[in-house]
Structures are given as structure tokens and as C-alpha cells.
Amino acid sequence: MTVLATVFTGVLIGLAGVLMLVSQRQEIAVQTADNSRVHFMCSTRSCVELLRHAPVATPAMSVRYASTEVRPALSLWPFTDATGTRFEQAGDGPRREQDEALAIAADAQERLNSATLALLGVLASITALVSVTVLAAANRVLRPVEAMRAEVAEINEHNLTRRVPVPSSDNEIARLGATLNETLDRVHHAVEDTRRFVADASHELRSPLAALRAELEIALQHPHMADWPTVVKAALEDAERLQELTTDLLLLARLDADALDRQDTVDLTAVVQREVARRAMVTLEADDQVLVPGRRAQLSRLLGNLLDNAERHAGTEVVVRLRGGTSATLEVIDDGPGIPEADRDRVFDRFTRLDEARTRAAGGAGLGLAIARRIATRHQGTLEATDADGFRGIRFVATIPTGIPQPRKATSLAQQRAGDEVWQFLNGSIVPTHGHIPEPRPAPAPDLDWGLIFGEHQPAHA
Template identity: 80%
Template structure:
């Protein structure tokens, strides 16, 4: 019995049957008491006895004073009735008067039992009628209530990855089922958008990975087809550039996957001022205007990556100057402003989509893979913050504004201490190799800093710690 309609109907029927049966039993017991009392009253006979001779006392006649001493006696039939219409009944004669004939006593008892049986059958009919009426009513009402739910179930059962545009029917009434249908449609909308985003992401990622792979294969095939004429140092250099681009793109894709899948359940107290100063110190054309000791909850490596991506984008498009501002308060406000060509207002939200490159930055050499701003916004969102592109006050370029709440939770450890090393959290490591993201070389370091969030970037595939090979400047 899996149907909710049947279960509710059976439960309501049983409950009704128990209540009506109990009420009927109590009423039948009261009715038996009344019928028994009436039978006793109707069978009661009063006698006047003088010695062993008794005569019926007639209350309608006047009695003369007797010459002898008399006694008064009473005789009555007390029926012993049964509540079952088919049960055996009996009687008892009580009193000091003469016993009535057995046939008369049995007739009185039979009449009382017949009257009680009539009442019992009437109550049984009422019991069956009420129980049936409740069962039919509940069955119909529950079926009517659950009909929209069954329609939703049937519609959801038909939805698969090929027809995510279908939606469940929502009743016009404003009740829990209508709200359930609306919530299901909202959930299906989110799933549809997520699947479409994943499909576009896979298609774009495949396209972005295919281009350097095709170039690398073409270079190697040409060189192998004419090995004597090939400039092997140039071939190796070009192959290394393609491999570096593949490595950068793979690292960004891994990071995006981790940002989408992992929850920010471990937070530290990060000195955002120190992070900003360290990032700006590695840039040549950046002007800094920052307050001191702006503390935010989060992860040091991710916040450094957020600012690094914004600075990369600003340096790529700036004319002569990039300005970084940091202000504290209830929320930390980080601004990165450049004096480049800016972004049209209609494209300011689209630039945060993955693999988005605007027309004036369409080439890979100038525009990158189109993942930097998407990663930056995702990191800001994971820190309960926002990242927006707005007009640059006093500049003709664009201003990116990241807002991160400064409410500090119970810290897992002390605030991050600034380390005076060049290159911290600027380089992404993959399988022991160095991939530059800012187009200029830092000081090489033998091992990565412990603050780098390796689990976020690589998952279970941690880089092998080994000697770091310096790259040749291009």
C-alpha cells in the first residue's frame, strides 16, 4: 500500500470507525439500560396478601378495612438483555409476590430484546453510513488534492538532459502545492542554466585547448618533416610557449572547478592591506592608495589571486597608469582603476563570463583566455562579496570594485604575517613547473609557501617539490 491517497483514506476510515463505534457502543449501553428499566416497570405487579392468599392490588378501587392483618408484596420481571442482535437473552423474577407465568415473563423479555435489537441495527446502519461517507469523501478530497502533485511527478519523470526546457504545471490556487510547483520550476530553471553553462564551458574549454595543441602539433610536424632545415632552438622555444599557454589554461580550469565545487568552510583572518601592498610591489605602473590593517575573513591565496587577476587585466589594457585603492569599514572596498579604453556599459557584465574577450581584446596575446575576471568574481562571491565594473572617476578607462565583508569570525589561527619574499602567490604551480601569469620574472624560490591553497588548485594532485628551473626571458 504505497499510495498516499489510500493510506490517508484508510487512516481516516479507521479513525472514524473507532470514534463512531465507541459512540455507538456507549449509546447502545444507555439504550439497554432504558429498555430494561421500562420492561421492569411494565412487568411490576403489586399484591395484597393475607396469610398465603394474595390478590392483585387494584389502585383504582377503594379498599375496605380488612378484618385480618394483610401484607403488601411486589413481583417484577428483570430482563437480562444482550447487545448482540443474535445473542441469547434471559430474565429474572424478583419480589416477594407470586411468580408470573413463565410464558408471560419470556414474552416481556423478548419484547425488550427486540426493541434493543432494533436500536442496535439502527446504530449499525448509522455506523456503516458514516464510515462509508467519510471514506468516499476523504478518498475524493485527497485524490483531488494530489492530482496536481501527480501531474508534476509525471512531468518531472519526462524531463531529462535533452529536454530541460519543460516545466511542471502550477495550479492557479495559492496554496502549498502551488508553491511546490513554483519552487520545482525555479529549481529546474537553475538546473537548466547550470547545464547550459556547463555545456558552454566544456565547448569553450575544448576550443581554447585545441588551438595551442593544434599549433604545437603543426610546429613539431613541420620540423620533423624537414629535420635538416628546421631551426630546432626556435622550434623548442615556440613549443615551450604553447606548452606554457596550455599549462596556464589548465591551471585556471582546475581552479575554476575547485571554486565551483568546494565550500569556503575554512577561513583565516587575512590582512588585506598586506596582500595589496605585496601584489602592488611587483608592478611597475601601479599607484597604491590603501588604508592599513584592513582585516577580512577568507583565504590568503584566493584573495591574492583575485587582486592579481584584476591587476593583470588592468595592466593589459592600461595606457600609462593603474590605481589601486583599499578602504575599510563594514566592508572592505578594493578598487582597481586603469586609464585604458574602458568597457562599453552593455558589456560590463559579460566580461565576467568565462572565455569572454571583447572585440578590442580578441586576440589571445592581448586578451588572454578570458578566465581571469571570471575567477576573480567567483573568489569574491565565495567570500560573501561582490565584484562589479563601473565608470572610472577621473579616468577614461574602467574601474573594478570588489567589496568583501570585514566581519571576522573566530580565527583558526593568527592573522597572516607579511613575508618579505618576491613571487608569493603570484605563480601557479602544476606538476612541479612554473607558469608565469604577470609576464615578468620574480625571484625563484625552492619550495612553495605554505599559505598557497594547493587543495583548491590541484585537489589530490599536489605538485612535486623539486628544484625550480628559471625561465628564459622572451
């Protein structure tokens, strides 16, 4: 910035200086010619110089008047040798002596040299002053940026609590510092969430693994005293719990990483009706054909997780309500003990389980509501826990923008429904919850979301 300002200022000042020097040379040349001009009164015999304030006798014969002046050829180079200045004598009067005319021209060149050096000094001083001013201003402006850079360079994964200094002024640099701090806050929270998620996942995976190992070790140490059917049944339960947990962890990881770039038009009413038909204590109130853009399998998983949570805590009744409009509103209400208002947002955190849901028999891993909210967020919607009107339990409200429904062939719908059930069976949401395996269906279409199901391992027929 300083170099550009110096060059720009030097070019402008140089152009202005050249114009000023040309004007100065012209002015000195004109002054020299005027000052060196001599007037004569000439007759046929001689010429008499006319001096100011000196009387001249009037000749008896006819006379003529003439003049002579010295016109120097001045150079703009300030170090020109004045004694070698070229000149010419103009006029129709008698010529001056060569030495006298050269002295007049040399004096004019010396005056121009002095003016040029003075002007160059002034221009150089102005350019230097501009350079110093720009450099000082740039350093003052960029000093907070350097402080931010130095602070960011010291931040690593072990000290994410550090923040960059923000200037008190309200300008672009202050806003840059505030934005950097906001970004660091998000990174800090993301890293802390990841660390907490890894720690919680390790703890949740260690418990069933420890129980499974202990059961098998005890049975192997006393094989004659072990009830092997009971041992195998307990090991199978622990394996199913591990399968559910790892499937939920994989799903959460893919929901966080994958973008919802491919969407279909899903009949949410049909999804709700099919999911509710598998439940015993659920009452349904739904509008006809509520269409939303999204993934059918994920929306089915959202409702399934909410219903699993409601059935786990409900007393006698669970109500599901679906309303259309600019946004589809899905409500799942139970008449259970409810959730304290202070914990209604915390229950959507991963591995969060309230006190009444901590037993292995009654409580899950604490991932169901987290997965449900993540699915709602991926569909540009929301999921909140509120008071249940007319119930003493809790109401979960999911809103999903309906958008513009697009027509779709019935064959693809049937194929995708078959794929949904395959997906639910593979991630363990049918067998552990409902205790049955769905009937065989036609092979799912190749365009199903196999990446969400299998990850990098694609099925052979696809």
C-alpha cells in the first residue's frame, strides 16, 4: 500500500513538476529577453542607444528606431553548465559583445537551475511526507489485524478458549474480529460436542460389551453350572443393544455429514398411517395427503423415534396429529409424567436421559430424540417439546415446510416403501421394537439411499 501510494503520488507530483518547470523556463526566457533588450535610434551614419531618463538630441536628418535582445536556449536539466548555454541575438539593431550576451544567457540558466533544484526538493519532500503518512496510517490500521493473526496462530485444539482482540472502533476490522470470534465459538462448541460425543459413545458401548464379556466368562469358567439358553439369550440381548447403538451412531454421523441434496415428494399422511398401524395404543388424527419434500425413510424414522419415546413413558394413550398447510405439523402427545420445562431442550442432546429413563429395561441410549431433531433440521424444519393441551404428559411438535409437491409414479412409491421397510429392518428399528420381521418385498430400486444404509459398502445387486 505504501509503495503504491508513493508511486502514484510521485507520478502525479512529477507531472505537475514538469509542467511547472516548463512554465518557469518560459517565464525566465521571456524575462531575460525583456531585460536584455536595448533600443537604438539610428541614422544613415550611426546608431545611438536610447537610455531611459537620458535626453537624446534630435537629429536633423531622418532616423529609424531599432532594438536588440538576447534569447537564451535554456535546459531543464538542473546540473547544466551555465557557461555553455546557447543563445541568439534577435532584432535589427547593433549586436552585443559575445561575452556580454553569454553572461546574460548564463545568468538565466543559473536562475532556472536554482528554481529546478528547489522545485525538485519540494516535490521530493511532499512525496516522502505522503509515503511516511501512508505507512504510519497503514501500520495503525493493520496493527489490530496483526494482533488477530498472532492470536489465531497460537490457537490449536488444546486452547480453543482463546479469542482474538476486537478493536473498540466500529469499522470493518472490528467486525472482522467479531466474526472471527463467532467462528471460533462455533468451532469450539463443535469440537467440544465431538469430544463429548466420543466419550459418551465409548461409555455407552463399553457397558453392553462389559456385560456381554462378563456373562460369557462366567459361563465358560463354570460350564457345568451355566444355563446355556439363558446365557445365549442374555448375550443376544446385549448384541442387539450394541447393534441398535452402533446403527444410531452411524446414522447420526451420516446425518451430520451428508447434505439432503436429493429429495422426493413424500406423502406424510401415508407414512404416519403405516407407522401408527404397527402400534397398539396410538390414536391418529391426520389430514389427507400431506405432501412434503424429503426422504421417506428418514421421516419414518423421525416419527418412529417419537412414538418409541411416547410409548415408553405414556400411561394409557398416545395421540398423533398431522396437519397440512404451508408447513406440515406433526404432533406426538402422551399422557405420561411429562418433561420439566428446564429439560425440554436438553432431551434433544445426544446421550441425554432423564432420571426415570436410566434403566436398561426402560431407557434407550439417549439418541432417539437427537436423531429425530437432526432429521427435522435436515428437512428445513424444527422439533420442539411443549406442554400437552388436555394431557398431563408432553407434546413433541415437528414442523416441516411443504414446498411445492411434484407428481410421482405409483410404481416408484411402492418401491420406495419396500426400501423403507428394508432400511428399518437393517437399522434394527423393527425387530427390537415390534418383535417381528416384515414380509418379503420386491427388491428395492437402485436409486434408494443405500449410502445412508450401508455407508461405503454397497449391496452386490445394486
